[in-house]
Amino acid sequence: MRTVEHVAVRRRCGCGHVSAGTFPVGVGAPTQYRPRVRALGVYLCVFQHLPYDRAALALRDIAGLGAQRVD
Secondary structure, eight states: OOOOOOOOOEEEOTTSOEEEOOOOTTOOSSSOOOHHHHHHHHIIIIISOOOHHHHHHHHHHHHSOSOOOOO
């Protein structure tokens, strides 16, 4: 798995104006997954009828994706 992190830095100049960087085209959410990973998530929930939490755990266990388990 390849991870890419984008950071948009905000800075305030001496006059008080705030400038902020922009994210690349196609980056519209804090966490995004490629189409095949999204398809696997849909498959687990829709075709295999797993609840969302169990599907997230399966993705984490299989590919190291998603939230950490909280017990």
